[in-house]
Amino acid sequence: MILAWLIVIPFVGGLAAWAIGGRSARWVALAACLAQLACTLGCWLGAGGGSAVGEVAVELRATWIPAFGVSAHLVMDGLAFILLLLTGFLGVIAVACSWREIQSHVGAFHFSLLAVITGVSGVFLARDLLLFYFFWELMLVPMYFLIGLWGHERRIYASVKFFVFTFIGSLLMLAAILGLVFLHQRSSGVLTFDLPYLIRTPLTPAEAGWLMAGFFLAFAVKLPVVPFHTWLADAHTEAPTGGSVVLAGLLLKTGAYGLLRLALPLFPLSSMGFAHAACALGVISILYGAFLAFAQNDFKRMVAYSSISHMGFVLLGIYAGNEIALQGAVMQIVCHGVSTGGLFFLAGSIQERTHTRDLGRLGGLWETAPRLGGFTLFFALAALGLPGMGNFVGEFLVLLGAFKAFPALAIAASAGFVLSTVYALRLVQESVHGPNREQWRLPDLSAREVAALGVMAGVILWLGLYPRPVFVTARAALTRIEDSMPRAVETAGAAHGALPGGRR
Numbered sequence: 027m028i029l030a031w032l033i034v035i036p037f038v039g040g041l042a043a044w045a046i047g048g049r050s051a052r053w054v055a056l057a058a059c060l061a062q063l064a065c066t067l068g069c070w071l072g073a074g075g076g077s078a079v080g081e082v083a084v085e086l087r088a089t090w091i092p093a094f095g096v097s098a099h100l101v102m103d104g105l106a107f108i109l110l111l112l113t114g115f116l117g118v119i120a121v122a123c124s125w126r127e128i129q130s131h132v133g134a135f136h137f138s139l140l141a142v143i144t145g146v147s148g149v150f151l152a153r154d155l156l157l158f159y160f161f162w163e164l165m166l167v168p169m170y171f172l173i174g175l176w177g178h179e180r181r182i183y184a185s186v187k188f189f190v191f192t193f194i195g196s197l198l199m200l201a202a203i204l205g206l207v208f209l210h211q212r213s214s215g216v217l218t219f220d221l222p223y224l225i226r227t228p229l230t231p232a233e234a235g236w237l238m239a240g241f242f243l244a245f246a247v248k249l250p251v252v253p254f255h256t257w258l259a260d261a262h263t264e265a266p267t268g269g270s271v272v273l274a275g276l277l278l279k280t281g282a283y284g285l286l287r288l289a290l291p292l293f294p295l296s297s298m299g300f301a302h303a304a305c306a307l308g309v310i311s312i313l314y315g316a317f318l319a320f321a322q323n324d325f326k327r328m329v330a331y332s333s334i335s336h337m338g339f340v341l342l343g344i345y346a347g348n349e350i351a352l353q354g355a356v357m358q359i360v361c362h363g364v365s366t367g368g369l370f371f372l373a374g375s376i377q378e379r380t381h382t383r384d385l386g387r388l389g390g391l392w393e394t395a396p397r398l399g400g401f402t403l404f405f406a407l408a409a410l411g412l413p414g415m416g417n418f419v420g421e422f423l424v425l426l427g428a429f430k431a432f433p434a435l436a437i438a439a440s441a442g443f444v445l446s447t448v449y450a451l452r453l454v455q456e457s458v459h460g461p462n463r464e465q466w467r468l469p470d471l472s473a474r475e476v477a478a479l480g481v482m483a484g485v486i487l488w489l490g491l492y493p494r495p496v497f498v499t500a501r502a503a504l505t506r507i508e509d510s511m512p513r514a515v516e517t518a519g520a521a522h523g524a525l526p527g528g529r530r
Contacts, residue, residue, distance in 0.1 A: 027086065028065065028068075028069045028072075028084065029069070029084055029085075029086045029100040029101075029102060029151055030086060030098075030100065031065055032062060032065055032066060032069070032110065032147055032151065033100075033144055033147050033148050033151065035058055035061050035062045035065060036058050036059065036062050036117065036140040036141075036143045036144045036147065037140065037141065037144040038058070039054060039055060039057065039058020039059070039061070039062075039140050040055065040058065040136060040137035040138075040139070040140030040141050040144070041137060042054050042058075043055045043058070043132075043133050043136040043137055043140065044133040044134055044136070044137035045133065046133060047132060047133035048132060048133070049132070051132045051133040051135075051136050052121065052124075052125055052132065052136065054136070055121045055136035055139065055140055056118065056121045056122070058140060059114060059117035059118045059120075059121055059140070059143070060114075060118060062113075062114045062117065062143070062147070063111070063114030063115060063117070063118065066107065066110045066111055066114055067111070069084055069102060070084075070102070070107050072084075084101070084102045085099075085100070085101045085102075086098065086099070086100040086101075087099045087100075090154075090157070094156075094217065094219075095207075095216070095217035095218035095219055095220070096154060096156045096157070096219050097154050097157075097218075097219070097220055098154065098157060099152070099153040099154040099157065099220055099221075100151040100152060100153065100157075101151065101153045102151060103502070103503050104499040104500050104501070104502055104503050105283075105286065105287075105356065105499075105500050105503040105504070106150045106151060106503075107499060108356065108360060108496060108499055108500055109150045109279060109283060109359070110147060110150055110151070112275065112276070112279070112359075112360055112363050112364075113143060113146050113147055113150065113276055115364075115485075116271055116272060116275040116276055116363060116364075116367055117139075117140070117143045117272070118478075119271055119275075119367055119371065119478055119482065120139055120268035120269075120271045120272050120367075121136065121139070121268065122474060122475075122477075122478040123267045123268055123271060123370075123371045123374055123375075123475075123478065124136075124139070124266065124267060124268035125474060126378065127266060127267055127268070127374060127378060128176060128266065128268070130176075131175070131176075134175075135172070135175075135176055135266075135268075137168075138168040138169075138171050138172050138175075139168070139172065139268055139269070139272065141164070141167075141168035142165055142168045142169050142172070142272055142276070142277070143272070143276070144161075144164065145161045145162070145163075145164035145165035145166075145168070146161075146165060146272075146276045146277065146280060147161075148160070148161030148164065149161045149162055149165070149280050149283065149284075150280075150283060153220065153221045153222065154219045154220055154221065155203045155206075155207070155219045155220075155221060155224065155288075156203070156219040157219070158221075158288075159196070159199065159200055159203060162196060162199070162280070163196055165277060165280070166189060166192055166193060166196070169188065169269065169272075169273065169277065170185050170188065170189045171185075172265060172266065172268075172269040172272075173185035173188060173261055173264055173265045173266075173269055174186075176266040176269070177264040177265050177266060177269070178263070178264045178265075178266075179264070180260065180263075180264050181264045181265075183260065183264075184257075184260040184261050184263065184264035184265070185261070185264070187256075187257045187260055187261070188257050188260070188261040190257075191247055191254070191256075191257040192247055192248060192257070194247070195243055195244040195245075195246075195247035195248065195254075196244055198239075198240045198243050198244050199240055199241055199243075199244035199245075201240055202236075202237045202238075202239075202240025202241050202244075203219070205233075205236070205237050205240070206224055206227060206237050206292070207219055207224070209227055209229060209233060209237075210223065210224055210227040213227065213228050214227075221287075221288070221291075221292075224292065225291055225292055227292075229293075231295065231296070234293045234295060234296040235293075235296045235299075237292075237293060237296075238289060238292070238293035238296040238297060238300065241284065241285075241288055241289045241292070241293075242285070242289055242300070242304075244281075244284070245281040245282070245284040245285050245288075245289060246281065246307075246341075247281070248277065248278065248280055248281030248284070249278060249281035249282060249285075249337050249340070249341060250278070250281070250334065250337070251307050251308070251311055251337075251338070251341060252307065252310050252311045252314050252315070252334065252338075255311070255315075255334050258330055258331075258333065258334060259318075259327050259330040259331055261273060261330075262274065262326055262327070262329070262330035262333075262370070263324060263326050263327050263330060266374075267370060267371060267373070267374025267375075267377075270326065270370040270373075270374070271367040271370050271371060274329075274330075274333050274362075274363070274366045274367060274370060275362075275363035275364070275366065275367040276363065278333065278337055279359050279363060281337075282337070282340045282341075282344065282355065282359055283359075285341075285344050286344060286352075286355075286503075286504075286507060290344070290347075290507050290510070291506075291507060291510055294510045297345070298347070300345075301345040301346075301347060301431070302432060302435075304341060304344075304345040305341070305342050305345045305346060305428065305431070305432050305435050306435060307338075307341060308338045308339070308340075308341035308342035308345065308435075308439070309338065309342060309435050309438050309439045310338070311334050311335065311337065311338030311341065312335050312338035312339060312342070312439050312441075312442040313335075313338075313438070313439075313441060313442060313445065314334070314335075315331050315332065315333070315334030315335030315336075315337075315338060316331075316332070316335040316442055316445035316446055316448075316449060317445065318331040318334070319331035319332040319334075319335060319449040320445070320448055320449040320452065322385075323384055323385045323386055324383050324384065324385070325373045325376065325377075325383040325384075325385060325388070325453070325457060326370065326373045326383050327383075328385075328449060328453055329366060329369045329370060329373060329409075329453075332366070332409060332446070332449060332450075333362070333366055335442055335445070335446065336358065336362045336366070336409070336417075336421075336446075337362065338439075338442070339354075339355070339358050339420065339421050339424045339425075339439070339442070340355045340358050340359055340362075340424075342355075342424055342428050342435070342436075342439055343355030343358065343420075343423070343424035343427060343428065346424070346427045346428040346430070346431040346432065347431060347508060348427045348430055348431060348508060349427070349501075349504060349505065349508050350423050350426050350427035350430070351423065351424055351426070351427025351428055351430075351431070352427070352504040352507065352508060353423055353427075353496075353497050353500065353501075353504060354419070354420050354421070354422070354423025354424035354425075354426070354427055355420070355424060356420075356496065356500045356504065357416060357419050357420035357423060357489065357493060357496055357497075358417070358420030358421060358424060359420075360416065360420075360489065360496060361408070361415070361416035361417045361419070361420050361486060361489055361490075362417065362420075364416070364482050364485050364486055365405050365408040365409055365415075365416075365417055365482075365486055366409070367482065368401070368404075368405040368408070368479055368482045368483070368486075369402075369405045369406070369409065371475070371478065371479060371482075372398065372401060372402050372405065372479070375398060375471065375475060376388065376391070376398070376457070379395075379466075379468045379469065380464075380466060380468065385452075385453070385456040385457060386456070387463065387464055388456060388457045388458075388464075388466075389456060389457065389458075389459065389460040389461055389462060389463055389464075390458075390459070390460055390461055390462025390463070390466065391457060391458040391462075391466060391468065392458040392459060393462065394462070394466055394467055394468050394470075395468045395469070395470040395471065396470065397470045397471040397476060398458070398468075398470060398471050399458035399459075401471070401479045401483065402453075402454060402457060402458050403454050403458070404483050404486075405479075405482075405483070405486075406450040406451070406453050406454045407450070408486050409446060409450050410443075410446040410447045410450035410451070411443055411446060413490075414487070414490045414491060415486050415487060415489075415490035416485075416486050416487075416488075416489030416490045416493065417486070417490075418490060419489065419490055419493045421442075421443065424439075425439060425440055
């Protein structure tokens with residue numbers, strides 16, 4: 027039952043914040059995020075923690091719609107635990123960075139924010155595909171309102187574009203889910219949406235290929251992968267700071283999680299056949315995102331395009347398919363969420379003080395706000411993959427694992443290290459160094475901002491210097507994904523020969 031509380035807590039907290047409103051809504055939302063974070067830790071430790079790391083530590087299965095084979099099936103394993111910790115942590119950060127920025131309809135804002143967190147938490151826990159889809163869709167509507175109601179000048183355009191792109195991807199996934207369920211019913215006589223049963227569905231190569239394409243396109247839009255990325259920069263640029271933190275740190279990660287949890291285990295043969303093309307798309311995203319980031323003059327837009335580049339490493343690591351690359355992808359998921367969240371936090375702090383994000387107008391901020399300048403430098407160095415920080419560990423392991431699978435693509439992707447250095451140092455130079463052209467005299471970061479950014483910086487350093495806890499926790503879940511691929515190859519010949527069309 028504790029897994030249900032991980033979903034209920036943020037939703038009820040959001041409703042309470044909306045009902046109370048005013049300044050008290052902030053405290054209620056903060057308490058809900060802290061309670062979810064504490065509940066996640068307690069759930070994992072209560073299940074054995076280190077002794078149960080990576081295994082199915084906690085499971086909840088209840089009947090929901092038995093006539094249609096739908097169950098309330100929730101599972102926490104090592105991978106889900108890591109991402110739920112990230113969810114609770116960034117939820118706290120999103121509330122903290124919205125403390126002064128949001129002054130209108132404060133209760134409704136925090137309800138929308140916590141509704142997004144509710145949907146994300148459900149996605150990470152659900153093992154029933156219809157339940158997964160329910161939570162997947164639940165994320166979209168409150169994020170649409172976060173951008174459209176509390177965003178900046180072009181917020182309506184950005185929110186509609188975000189919704190259209192992601193909703194079309196969601197419809198493709200729904201079609202793939204229904205196709206898989208009906209094919210499973212045809213072969214077994216059982217109507218179910220439960221993932222453990224659907225994984226064993228016998229499929230022809232053509233069926234598996236089409237179904238995998240539906241899942242991949244939905245997750246590629248959310249990741250996002252070039253050429254499905256065009257919604258991202260507008261959404262980030264126009265979203266309020268808390269919305270940007272949640273969007274970059276959590277919603278993008280649901281796309282990567284979907285590939286790991288659904289696309290690869292459900293369709294191992296088709297995924298292996300598509301792996302080279304997927305890794306090529308990852309490399310294109312790495313290089314293209316970095317080039318676009320360098321060309322931007324808007325602080326938030328530069329960070330948004332850098333996210334496309336960094337998430338390209340995640341796609342490359344997932345489809346390289348070996349344990350080293352998969353561990354690197356998970357590390358990159360976590361560290362990108364924290365470091366990019368820090369940069370969006372800083373972008374919001376700068377805009378709150380200067381009323382601009384234009385790098386051409388910024389400059390010389392370090393002399394008037396040294397704490398702001400110092401944190402900007404720190405998170406820019408994390409984004410460029412400086413050794414000693416968690417981002418370096420993730421990207422290095424992805425390249426190392428990808429080199430074993432696709433050497434040429436790994437070599438091309440390594441150019442992303444160089445390009446990230448160029449745009450990250452330009453960001454620092456034009457925002458906090460150089461001449462103070464506008465004669466800014468700004469208040470430095472407050473104690474609240476320093477505390478939030480300090481914790482985020484500590485997490486990045488901790489993961490860079492001691493990443494072992496993440497590796498150990500995720501190992502069993504990732505090993506199951508990796509092991510399914512060789513077994514698929516070994517059984518492919520027998521499977522394709524068993525029945526006409528390759529059906530087992």
